[in-house]
Amino acid sequence: MAEYVRNLWYMAAWAEEVPKGGFLARKLLDRGWLIYRCADGGWAMLADRCPHRFAALSKGQRAGDTIHCGYHGLGFDRSGACVHNPFGGEPPAGARVPTLPIVERYGALWFWPGDPALADPASIPDFAFAQGPEHVRGHLSMQASYEYITDNLMDLSHAEFIHRESFGVNGSLLHHGAQQVLTDDSGAIWNNWDITDADPPAWAKPMLPEGARMDQWLHMRWHAPASMALYIGLARAGTDRKEMVVPPMANPHIITPETAGSSHYFYTREPGDAAADMVRRVFKEEDEPMILSVQEGFGGADFWDARPVILPSDAGAIRARRRLMQLRRAEAS
Amino acid sequence: MAEYVRNLWYMAAWAEEVPKGGFLARKLLDRGWLIYRCADGGWAMLADRCPHRFAALSKGQRAGDTIHCGYHGLGFDRSGACVHNPFGGEPPAGARVPTLPIVERYGALWFWPGDPALADPASIPDFAFAQGPEHVRGHLSMQASYEYITDNLMDLSHAEFIHRESFGVNGSLLHHGAQQVLTDDSGAIWNNWDITDADPPAWAKPMLPEGARMDQWLHMRWHAPASMALYIGLARAGTDRKEMVVPPMANPHIITPETAGSSHYFYTREPGDAAADMVRRVFKEEDEPMILSVQEGFGGADFWDARPVILPSDAGAIRARRRLMQLRRAEAS
Amino acid sequence: MAEYVRNLWYMAAWAEEVPKGGFLARKLLDRGWLIYRCADGGWAMLADRCPHRFAALSKGQRAGDTIHCGYHGLGFDRSGACVHNPFGGEPPAGARVPTLPIVERYGALWFWPGDPALADPASIPDFAFAQGPEHVRGHLSMQASYEYITDNLMDLSHAEFIHRESFGVNGSLLHHGAQQVLTDDSGAIWNNWDITDADPPAWAKPMLPEGARMDQWLHMRWHAPASMALYIGLARAGTDRKEMVVPPMANPHIITPETAGSSHYFYTREPGDAAADMVRRVFKEEDEPMILSVQEGFGGADFWDARPVILPSDAGAIRARRRLMQLRRAEAS
Numbered sequence A, B, C: 001m002a003e004y005v006r007n008l009w010y011m012a013a014w015a016e017e018v019p020k021g022g023f024l025a026r027k028l029l030d031r032g033w034l035i036y037r038c039a040d041g042g043w044a045m046l047a048d049r050c051p052h053r054f055a056a057l058s059k060g061q062r063a064g065d066t067i068h069c070g071y072h073g074l075g076f077d078r079s080g081a082c083v084h085n086p087f088g089g090e091p092p093a094g095a096r097v098p099t100l101p102i103v104e105r106y107g108a109l110w111f112w113p114g115d116p117a118l119a120d121p122a123s124i125p126d127f128a129f130a131q132g133p134e135h136v137r138g139h140l141s142m143q144a145s146y147e148y149i150t151d152n153l154m155d156l157s158h159a160e161f162i163h164r165e166s167f168g169v170n171g172s173l174l175h176h177g178a179q180q181v182l183t184d185d186s187g188a189i190w191n192n193w194d195i196t197d198a199d200p201p202a203w204a205k206p207m208l209p210e211g212a213r214m215d216q217w218l219h220m221r222w223h224a225p226a227s228m229a230l231y232i233g234l235a236r237a238g239t240d241r242k243e244m245v246v247p248p249m250a251n252p253h254i255i256t257p258e259t260a261g262s263s264h265y266f267y268t269r270e271p272g273d274a275a276a277d278m279v280r281r282v283f284k285e286e287d288e289p290m291i292l293s294v295q296e297g298f299g300g301a302d303f304w305d306a307r308p309v310i311l312p313s314d315a316g317a318i319r320a321r322r323r324l325m326q327l328r329r330a331e332a333s
Helices: A146-154 A156-162 A202-207 A273-298 A312-332 B146-154 B156-162 B202-207 B273-298 B312-332 C146-154 C156-162 C202-207 C273-298 C312-332
Strands: A010-014 A024-028 A031-037 A043-047 A061-063 A066-068 A082-084 A102-105 A108-111 A136-142 A178-183 A189-198 A214-223 A227-236 A249-259 A262-269 B010-014 B024-028 B031-037 B043-047 B061-063 B066-068 B082-084 B102-105 B108-111 B136-142 B178-183 B189-198 B214-223 B227-236 B249-259 B262-269 C010-014 C024-028 C031-037 C043-047 C061-063 C066-068 C082-084 C102-105 C108-111 C136-142 C178-183 C189-198 C214-223 C227-236 C249-259 C262-269
Touching: A010 A024, A010 A031, A010 A136, A010 A249, A010 A262, A024 A249, A043 A102, A066 A082, A136 A273, A146 A156, A146 A214, A146 A227, A146 A249, A146 A262, A146 A273, A146 A312, A156 A273, A178 A312, A189 A312, A214 A312, A262 A273, B010 B024, B010 B031, B010 B136, B010 B249, B010 B262, B024 B249, B043 B102, B066 B082, B136 B273, B146 B156, B146 B214, B146 B227, B146 B249, B146 B262, B146 B273, B146 B312, B156 B273, B178 B312, B189 B312, B214 B312, B262 B273, C010 C024, C010 C031, C010 C136, C010 C249, C010 C262, C024 C249, C043 C102, C066 C082, C136 C273, C146 C156, C146 C214, C146 C227, C146 C249, C146 C262, C146 C273, C146 C312, C156 C273, C178 C312, C189 C312, C214 C312, C262 C273
Parallel strands: none
Antiparallel strands: A010 A108, A024 A031, A031 A043, A061 A066, A102 A108, A136 A262, A178 A189, A189 A214, A214 A227, A227 A249, A249 A262, B010 B108, B024 B031, B031 B043, B061 B066, B102 B108, B136 B262, B178 B189, B189 B214, B214 B227, B227 B249, B249 B262, C010 C108, C024 C031, C031 C043, C061 C066, C102 C108, C136 C262, C178 C189, C189 C214, C214 C227, C227 C249, C249 C262
16 A cells, blocks of 8 residues: 555545536545535545445445445445444444545545645645636546656656657657746646747647747646646747737646556546547557556666656656655654 | 364365266365265365376376376376376375365265364254255355355345345345344354244235235354355244245355355255346345455455444354354464 | 576577567566667667666667667667767766677577676577578467476476377377486586387378387487477387488477566477467467466475475476576575
């Protein structure tokens, strides 16, 4: 079982993934959980394990805000307390299901696996841009650790190789940009690429005057544990970024560990089949096999012990890894 | 490898499962075994592993009462002694296959994995009721520990939930019965449910006068390690159980570990496709997934260390677990 | 991870398996390797793992004698040195891919996983007979340890049982032969069977006069770790082996560990579909299942600790196992 930082907000699901009147069962941080919206509009997150015989509660049924185990019928309310025993009488002593704090913010559900007293929703990173009907919110599984997925996102130069065809890039654009790694007041780490006065990629040429050059920026924001946002812009060169060729884009890349070696990946995309195909191609056919190859290459070894060669372009990824390591150590001590 | 109680009779197979003139190969208590009926009508049980190169003897051939290894041809008799070497000359020193005591009783084959000097067939539990052409004797595999399967059988209240449709029960009958846990002189533990003066289940109503009430009893008998017998009766209420609506039924539920996490399940059923379908549905589609969920819920932890909540309805199951634990400890010391 | 003898030549591939202008990726001794023929005709063998992010280099591309990682574009030459960084500037310090000595000999590629200073091609065992267009050179995978495959080949009496039908043997020929185990100046261990004045097998009868008897010899040569050659001859009895009925045959059986529990098997066969079918049948359908049964029978135990019964016919196999054990111990100390 992996050692996770506990006192953090992790994304559990898009709120709209939870069936109305039902529940969502999802494995998060090595354990099964059951998530549902209560009659009063609040959210409940219960361990997906009956304390009696340890059967999954998700094999049972919901009645009102009570979850009934499908094996011997005990019922539990949103607080995890046993409120129904089919044999009658007092609910059995000690029959309580663990719960976690969970809140809805920006259309997403966030849970706090650490000390509930520290769970302040104000520290949920800002993903307001992910809301609204113009986005399709999606979820996929990757059979890789959230840390390798973070490494992948925090060094976008991989796009010049593994997404060259799907993104229509030319294999060298990013390498001529300027990289900056910053931290901000929200605790975020930013890995920013700014390309100035460059020949535009093929897809952008029709939107610019013949022979015009462009500025492009790709800014990746990271919050622990692995909640990322990518901001992209493209403007005519030398225009102080005002003359944007396409509207600025912002995309969530929010990764939550399912287990030590598998992850939930939350994203948004444009509506339509073409965008759905693109997501599948880029994430599942291009990113995932390469990330799996990396994970296999490490062979279970600790990242630092394995002594990978660190390039300047790894600066953002390395800073995020160091931050996580510090948080882990702080909690361990 | 699991720690099994050794000085007990375990069921290996129904006698009729063993092909005439051939042998049955079956994994029992983590090891492969080869079982056959000798020319004199007695039974032999040999380890399914040649002592020469450790190939499975079941990949070889039987000639008379001798089993020939299919790899290099050594032959072994029912006592496990090497009696044939294709290179001629004396059988190789030390070439001996382990054997176990095995006896036929009630149409079943029982083996004793412990000290052969203690193997007294008189201690085989009584399953005389399982014989006869009116029963079809069956065997299936469950990917679960015999102890979780025992828990399932020793608390029949699960039927009100997971077998509600297949058994046509109403979801609450058993919860109004009286439970008694007893031991008898044979060393059995009985977990008895007696329901008195209750509204009959739908399937029994046509056999009773309009508006009549009934008594029903479900008595489960357990012998270590996991050889169970279920006795069921249904009579018109207040008749001192004489006026039975259906003939009394007795069903074997005999569980033998294949490995720590998988089991052989021996049962009987009525002839016909409908009964075969019912067995598949009840055991494989209803019981097994729930038992697997339980096993997964424990995640390999020791039952007692995991501190499940114990209900009064668990009394029989818990007493059986305690008995097994005592037997294990007695053998370990 | 298994403990392999390092200072030995292991066969990696047939030279003709490596695509022209490309590379061959193969797992050998638990690690991925990438093998290619350089522009000057020499061979390169690089670890299939980029030292930057540990992605498999085989997911990248070859350009000239440089291998470019498919993840972030670093390029490595045949010496393992980083010679290209797409961000420009000096190649990153310490970015070096491990390499191994590799040479072509007898149409096969041989690598040396130990101390390069000791890698003398003169110690590559002689497989000159495997060359030439009259042979089809093949490679297959077996899900078994190279040591159990060696045991199988060093005791050919198994053929009388598991290849009886495919080879058309009579089940007893070898058992009447004389066995000799020898060592020679090349360090080889020979396990020789010589059958004299015997009734010929069915397939050889048409080539001999009515009622004639024959001499047959099957000589298996073993070099550490598991590079074997089988020499077969069949002559009219009492002719001092001059009057051969079929031309003498020599077949390579060269086994290289892929992992502790899987192996590469290099062989030759005659051209044509019938010979290809025979290879599949003999190696995959007859040998492999039996060797797997043996491996399962040992259940991961050390061979000597498991105390198998040793027969005289095991003399060659046992001597090979002892030699390997001595080599392992010598390297460990």
